[in-house]
Amino acid sequence: MKRLLERHGWDMALAALLALLLLATRLIQPNFGASGIEALARAALPFAFAAAGMAVVVIAGGIDLSIASMMAVAGVTAARLMQGASAGEAGLVLVLVLLIGVAMGTINGLLIVLTRLPDIVVTLGMLFVWEGTALLILNAPGGAAAPWLRALVTGPALPALTPMIPKALVLLVVCLAAIWIPLRRSRLGLSLYAIGSDATAAFRSGVAIGRTRIAAYALAGLFAALGGLSLTASVGIGEPIPGPYLLASVAAVVLGGVALTGGRGGLLGPILAVFILRVIRLDLTLLAIDPNVTAILEGTIMAVVVMLGGLLLMRRRQA
Template identity: 70%
Template structure:
């Protein structure tokens, strides 16, 4: 037990911080309650899914700058296909969009492995490519989305205080990640991020595992893109500010840039923290643009801090 606390002290600290922030929210706004929590969770969902995807590639020693653009592609694809579709028709469409996400991620990963161009350059180029694809599919926000999908993340379950968006996030993350984490694939993802040479010597197929990591990132990007549409009811071809937010949340969540360390719970908590800060600023009637500046500064500061830590780690 003590060891578990020790190993997860960072995550526990984040949980305490989140609780404190929510408490503070309640103090700022005494009537903050179930509905406030619900809208917070709904707003945080795309950020959280992007962060999960980013966390997986970062754990595997990479980075994916194209994540927000892939989300846009998934969002518009879903919205265009689902516009006017029946519930029954929408299920295969959702599956198709998720497969599309896997495919986009796998393309990113394969390009990195095959061309040997560094991940940061490949995914920068692919950022533009996926942006272009999203714009080709849908030139301006539009399309539609099946109502049952919107229902999935709107409102709360039985007890008032449990927003559906949180349940949705927990379920999809657990269903996809836990089996992987427990399997040898999970070990391999951590292994190639931690020490690619030792991984190679231990018989890990490094290139293949890297492609899988990017494919998983693409899958979560697709989920994130769908969740954008679920929130707004339409498709969004212009990528949101998910790239920097996800990198910041990953770093704040205890995943070291460079790979091998951390889990998914920390980054998810970090997303919620960043979103709560944003909400509190709004509740304090801070201008939304000022709030954006504060939020951006926090994220940049977190990334700088993470970079300093990573540099220290290399020298030690």
């Protein structure tokens, strides 16, 4: 039990906070129920995938500023190709978009490894590149999502049993578990943490640093593609201008207990953090508070939580 607390203390605190916030939402809006949760999960889906992609790269000791632009590329590709396509063709498009995501991530990773420039510089440049690519694919919001893709993220998962579990949440959990759990236990997963915590030590223990870094960025690309697809699925059209996912994903990763210096954290924390930030936003809207105050509060929460984390770290070092 103690070990579990030590290992997952932060995640548990986040889960408790989320539960409290949901309770608060119920108190503010007594008829907040299944449809509220469904809307919340659907809105959080692209943010969650963005945060997952960012988390993988940050764990491996990098940062990907191009994540929102890659999501835009994936979203518009899907919307453009799915317009007027049959259900089967749309399935092929889905696979293609996921492959494109992996390819974009691999290009990011390759450029970082080959140029030996800092991650921040390369992905800053690629932010403009992917943004431009998205504009070339679709120069104004348009296209369409396949009906079955739309159905995949809307509505409850088990309408016969309980309406409280939305499909979007199930989809998120299934996708993340299918990718992350086998990875975490594999050699590659270990290498990701190794190069994130100490690249030199990892190199000396025989980890192929370059290849692992490329894999980390490819994974981020895959998650970005999932995020872009879920965005297109929930709005029904493709949007070439990247959304606010870059800042939101960095915020969620930090709140979620992934150290920006790399090597520490997991995917659960950032996902919980995404939901916490979404619920706070929802609560403030329900309380009829000026939506602009929400931005101030989000910034403050981000800064205060990280400051507290810093203080705790200092205490521990002194002790």
